[in-house]
Amino acid sequence: MLSIVYAVLFYVATILLVVGTGMKILKYARTPAPLKIPVSPAPRTRRGVWMRMGREVLFFQSLFKSNRWIWIFGMLFHWGMLLVLLRHLRYFTQPVWWWVELIQPIGVYASFAMVLGLGGLLFRRIFVNRIRYISDPSDYLMLLLIIGIAVTGMGMKFVMPVDIVAIKVFFLGLMRFQINELPMNIGVLLHLGMVAFLMIIFPISKLIHAPGLFFAPSRTQVDNAREFRHLSAWASQLPPLPEGIPKDEKG
Amino acid sequence: MAPHDMNTGDAPKIVGDPFKMPDLECGASVDTNTYKAAPEHNEPLGFPGELLDNWQEVAIAKIGELAKKNRAFQVYLDTCVKCGACTDKCHYFLGTGDPKNMPVARQDLLRSVYRRYYTYAGKYFPWLVGARDLTREVLDEWYTYYHQCSQCRRCSVACPYGIDTAEISMAAREILDSVGVGQKYCNEIIAKLKRTGNNLGLNPKALRATLEDLEEDLEEETGLEVKLPLDVQGADILLITPSADFFAEPQIDGLLGYAKVFHAAGVSWTISSYASEAANFGMFIGSYENMREVSWRIRQAAKDLGVKRIIFGECGHAWRVGYSFLNTLAGPFDFLDQSYPIPQHILEFTMDEIDKGTLKIDKSRNDEFVMTFHDSCNVARGSSMGRKEGGQFDLPRQVIKAVCNNFHEMERDTTRENTFCCGGGGGLLTDDLMDLRIKGAKPRMTALQQVTKDHGVTHMAAICAICKSQFTKVMPKYGYEMDSILSVHQLVSNAIILDGQVDPVDED
Numbered sequence: 001m002l003s004i005v006y007a008v009l010f011y012v013a014t015i016l017l018v019v020g021t022g023m024k025i026l027k028y029a030r031t032p033a034p035l036k037i038p039v040s041p042a043p044r045t046r047r048g049v050w051m052r053m054g055r056e057v058l059f060f061q062s063l064f065k066s067n068r069w070i071w072i073f074g075m076l077f078h079w080g081m082l083l084v085l086l087r088h089l090r091y092f093t094q095p096v097w098w099w100v101e102l103i104q105p106i107g108v109y110a111s112f113a114m115v116l117g118l119g120g121l122l123f124r125r126i127f128v129n130r131i132r133y134i135s136d137p138s139d140y141l142m143l144l145l146i147i148g149i150a151v152t153g154m155g156m157k158f159v160m161p162v163d164i165v166a167i168k169v170f171f172l173g174l175m176r177f178q179i180n181e182l183p184m185n186i187g188v189l190l191h192l193g194m195v196a197f198l199m200i201i202f203p204i205s206k207l208i209h210a211p212g213l214f215f216a217p218s219r220t221q222v223d224n225a226r227e228f229r230h231l232s233a234w235a236s237q238l239p240p241l242p243e244g245i246p247k248d249e250k251g
Numbered sequence: 252m253a254p255h256d257m258n259t260g261d262a263p264k265i266v267g268d269p270f271k272m273p274d275l276e277c278g279a280s281v282d283t284n285t286y287k288a289a290p291e292h293n294e295p296l297g298f299p300g301e302l303l304d305n306w307q308e309v310a311i312a313k314i315g316e317l318a319k320k321n322r323a324f325q326v327y328l329d330t331c332v333k334c335g336a337c338t339d340k341c342h343y344f345l346g347t348g349d350p351k352n353m354p355v356a357r358q359d360l361l362r363s364v365y366r367r368y369y370t371y372a373g374k375y376f377p378w379l380v381g382a383r384d385l386t387r388e389v390l391d392e393w394y395t396y397y398h399q400c401s402q403c404r405r406c407s408v409a410c411p412y413g414i415d416t417a418e419i420s421m422a423a424r425e426i427l428d429s430v431g432v433g434q435k436y437c438n439e440i441i442a443k444l445k446r447t448g449n450n451l452g453l454n455p456k457a458l459r460a461t462l463e464d465l466e467e468d469l470e471e472e473t474g475l476e477v478k479l480p481l482d483v484q485g486a487d488i489l490l491i492t493p494s495a496d497f498f499a500e501p502q503i504d505g506l507l508g509y510a511k512v513f514h515a516a517g518v519s520w521t522i523s524s525y526a527s528e529a530a531n532f533g534m535f536i537g538s539y540e541n542m543r544e545v546s547w548r549i550r551q552a553a554k555d556l557g558v559k560r561i562i563f564g565e566c567g568h569a570w571r572v573g574y575s576f577l578n579t580l581a582g583p584f585d586f587l588d589q590s591y592p593i594p595q596h597i598l599e600f601t602m603d604e605i606d607k608g609t610l611k612i613d614k615s616r617n618d619e620f621v622m623t624f625h626d627s628c629n630v631a632r633g634s635s636m637g638r639k640e641g642g643q644f645d646l647p648r649q650v651i652k653a654v655c656n657n658f659h660e661m662e663r664d665t666t667r668e669n670t671f672c673c674g675g676g677g678g679l680l681t682d683d684l685m686d687l688r689i690k691g692a693k694p695r696m697t698a699l700q701q702v703t704k705d706h707g708v709t710h711m712a713a714i715c716a717i718c719k720s721q722f723t724k725v726m727p728k729y730g731y732e733m734d735s736i737l738s739v740h741q742l743v744s745n746a747i748i749l750d751g752q753v754d755p756v757d758e759d
């Protein structure tokens with residue numbers, strides 16, 4: 001019974017994640033940027049912007065310069081999570097890809113980095129006055145949710161091993177539209193339940209910062225306004241203004 | 252990061268720390284409010300004269316409209332993760348300690364309302380995501396705190412997602428304007444510009460008289476006929492400069508500097524009475540339409556006078572609009588000479604002349620000054636200059652060093668793209684906000700005091716009319732003479748020796 005519930009849950013969550021995020025991306029992409037507003041240090045070429053965004057995405061360049069503690073915790077969390085996610089590919093591939101096999105040990109330890117980073121961020125949210133001031137309940141809950149996912153996952157790996165083969169059979173089955181038995185283990189149910197919830201809220205919460213980052217005009221625009229005229233569709237429809245100075249307004 | 256360890260070891264004893272974190276004090280600057288506009292200030296700009304009866308409805312609809320028309324606004328409302336990296340980056344927060352002056356908190360004043368009406372979470376679980384209804388109190392809070400943001404973008408540089416509070420605060424002001432709650436200072440000035448061509452309301456006759464007076468001064472100083480031409484048909488260059496250059500110190504000395512450079516370079520140039528203003532206050536109120544109308548005058552004047560090039564004088568906000576927006580708002584400029592950048596900055600012109608060797612310069616004439624340079628934030632973070640990235644930082648320094656012997660940099664985290672605003676930008680240069688302006692200038696002033704202590708810096712140069720006016724007013728509060736702020740072209744003017752120049756005989 002619960003297997004069916006979880007199967008449905010994951011189908012729904014996947015659809016909401018993909019469709020919801022896709023719609024947000026489309027919305028951002030379609031919204032015009034009326035003016036050129038790149039912020040310094042702004043590259044003058046497309047290539048420069050790619051490099052800039054690369055440094056932002058891979059190394060959190062701006063954050064590095066603006067707040068070293070948030071940078072450290074943020075890097076630990078995001079890079080840890082990336083490795084953990086890549087490690088999880090083994091549950092969705094058969095045979096497991098060689099490089100996924102290769103990073104298994106790193107992926108396991110990356111979970112510690114991830115939790116450490118999240119813990120640091122939570123600590124700052126609670127104890128740094130300025131950050132506590134700007135935090136809403138959802139900001140704490142989001143951290144707790146991801147910590148919950150990480151800790152239940154680590155629990156299954158290090159404390160109470162579960163029937164991982166059966167879980168893999170369940171997910172491989174979902175990918176072929178068949179519902180197999182999911183091991184009834186509290187760790188498994190919690191972990192997967194929270195993951196599904198995270199997937200569902202991804203497009204409608206601040207988690208949308210991940211794709212949103214690529215649409216921030218301040219960072220993604222090329223600084224070449226003098227060379228190339230930038231004009232948004234709606235601005236080109238504005239009523240024309242007179243050429244030359246009207247006779248009665250001449251000094 | 253803040254140089255917290257500079258007070259230890261052999262490092263020079265720091266006077267104060269420009270990054271000193273204030274204690275949070277809720278409501279510390281809630282009573283600092285700028286005068287509201289009267290109907291006669293709002294209406295010429297196309298805004299309702301007074302608060303509309305259905306203001307709430309209109310404001311909410313306006314949020315949705317702006318989110319559809321402006322990607323930056325939409326994306327910035329959605330992507331903030333409340334990481335806090337920007338919280339200590341605003342000079343108004345550092346100066347007042349009011350938590351609502353932290354950039355993210357400032358954004359949240361509007362974001363909370365956006366969430367309530369435009370997001371799933373805010374509609375159904377407002378308490379969870381800090382969403383709130385748009386009430387009269389919220390509207391007043393917007394008015395207060397969106398007029399405590401100079402739109403300097405220092406927070407945007409710090410944010411991992413580039414979230415630019417200036418965009419939010421411009422949008423907020425546009426929303427306020429659209430329901431009839433305008434700011435007197437900005438709206439009155441824009442209305443004046445539409446009437447007369449400049450922010451001062453100076454008519455062509457008065458402008459001509461002012462320029463003639465200045466020509467006399469120049470003749471006294473140099474013994475030469477250095478012209479300040481007005482409305483000259485067929486001149487090569489149209490100079491667009493902030494109207495403060497015509498009447499305020501130290502801006503005037505900058506204007507005289509441009510005139511001398513043009514004279515030495517032997518080019519023909521003119522000022523236009525129709526477009527006798529570089530500053531575009533349409534930007535401060537976030538109104539594309541008003542900004543476009545103001546910019547358009549430059550195009551009209553250029554066409555009418557038949558010039559080949561447009562050069563902008565020293566003005567930060569004007570240069571952001573000139574460099575980044577003018578081509579968009581009033582282009583394409585296919586009727587101008589394409590071999591020069593359109594528009595060009597006076598520093599680009601002067602630097603070229605220095606490189607060509609057309610200017611005769613005696614640096615020792617500036618020996619009484621020990622200089623530093625204040626990067627005006629709209630130049631530093633919203634535009635560029637020259638052919639290379641970062642030209643907006645390098646060109647002014649190169650020019651200063653070409654005409655001065657003594658130059659020292661302020662602390663790196665307060666210059667270039669990290670520069671602190673002077674505290675008076677973004678439509679806040681009004682006497683009713685004096686308290687805020689003094690507090691907002693603190694980080695910059697503290698950094699200046701440091702170089703005064705370490706290197707004996709006596710004067711600071713800037714390339715923005717607003718910065719200059721602001722510093723003239725606030726520097727005395729920090730132990731400097733009001734004339735410790737100089738125009739960059741004032742230094743050029745001092746050092747340049749024109750062909751045939753006769754220095755006046757010292758009478759004492």
Ligand code: SF4
Nearest residue numbers: 331332334335337410
């Ligand atoms: S730095 Fe950016 S993401 Fe972080 S709190 Fe400030 S605006 Fe939000």
Ligand code: SF4
Nearest residue numbers: 341400401403404406
């Ligand atoms: S744009 Fe400048 S004044 Fe406005 S919040 Fe950011 S740092 Fe403060």
Ligand code: SF4
Nearest residue numbers: 567628673676717718
């Ligand atoms: S007045 Fe100067 S320092 Fe202040 S916001 Fe404008 S450019 Fe920046």
